[in-house]
Amino acid sequence: MITSKQRAYLRSLAHKIDPIFQVGKNGIEDAFLKQVDDALEARELIKLAVLNNSGYEAREASDFLCEELRCEGVQAIGNKFVIYRMSKKNPKIELPKPNKK
Template identity: 75%
Template sequence: MITSKQRSYLRGLANKIQPIFQIGKSDIEKAFIKQVDDALKARELIKITVLETSDYTAREASDLLCRKLNCEGIQAIGRKFVLYRKSKDNAKIELPV
């Protein structure tokens, strides 16, 4: 579990990154979950956009992916959300204590 100070720090980092995935009309499927999992392993912090055609809100999609991938939902604003998971092998982001 991360603290509010760490969450705030990660939100600041997330402001500078572009979304790397979009969730559209189709359901969140295994292949998409695998791609997000791989991206979290490589980057630790990712941003995802939920298209208007999606059945999910940003918060719903974030919560679903967090349950499946054991990651943290950092922020959900409008149609974008940010996920974080510390990499076991290749940690890049140093969280404040």
């Protein structure tokens, strides 16, 4: 689970990246899940777009992918959403440390 401070940091990183996948009329199939899983392992932070004919809203698609791939939903705005998962083999993004109370 990421904190709101970490989420804000990830949103700032995601601002300048373009969507690399689109959820289309075929929805979210096993092959699509595998591609997104591989991309998360390689990049850690990815942006996806949801097409109008997919039958999904951005938040629904984000929640479904996060549940299936054990990743974190960073944000969903309009038809785009951002997800994050730390790479097991080669972590690149260093999250800010959570404040201890």
